[in-house]
Amino acid sequence: MKQNKKRKRIGLFGGSFDPPHIGHCIIAARAVDQLKLDKVLFIPAHIPPHKKHRSTSDPRHRLAMTRLAIRGGKTFACSDQEVRRKGVSYTVDTLRDLKRKFPDAELFLIIGGDSLAFFPSWREPEAILKLARIAVYDRPKVPVKRRQKGSKRVASIAGPLLDVSSSGIRTMVTAGRSITFLVPQAVERYIHSHRLYYRKKA
Secondary structure: OOOOOOOOEEEEEEEOOOOOOHHHHHHHHHHHHHHOOOEEEEEEOOEOHHHOOOOOOOHHHHHHHHHHHOOOOOOEEEOOHHHHHOOEOOHHHHHHHHHHHOOOOEEEEEEEHHHHOOHHHOOOHHHHHHHOEEEEEOOOOOOHHHHOOOOOOEEEEOOOOOOOOHHHHHHHHHOOOOOEOOEOHHHHHHHHHOOOOOOOOO
């Protein structure tokens, strides 16, 4: 008698990761636990669509920091597909690539509650919902009415509401303040050794 092969459940966690911080790692860990994922794939964007007109750190730095941030996480992996593809990194393109690579897997797109509010404005949101389920992690200071799910293709991830952000960490580094414990130790060393986010000399 032929047994049905269990479908792999893969979480996809995209973003600028400028820099990756403990909040990203905790969200991914909660997703693995609650959604019974086999793997979470971190995917640093080459150019994030919502940051086309804002400067971000070199993709090579963000990719390197993400790899350092997840080192040792048995269910975490890092993909360079958006960095290699270059251009603006649209989620729907990435999902199509991954669906070709993992045709039998069930894909879960991990996003914050703040991003869910703007999901209808993403490129081809209907196609995204067909390609993957959306897994939403609540963020602090996001009004409840903006986090209403309203779709069977949307799941929730419960966990601590950490008020930690990449922009806040960049500001702290620029101001010369400590970021110890806000980012993995290897990421902190990388930031300082490459002098990322330091105040530019006049």
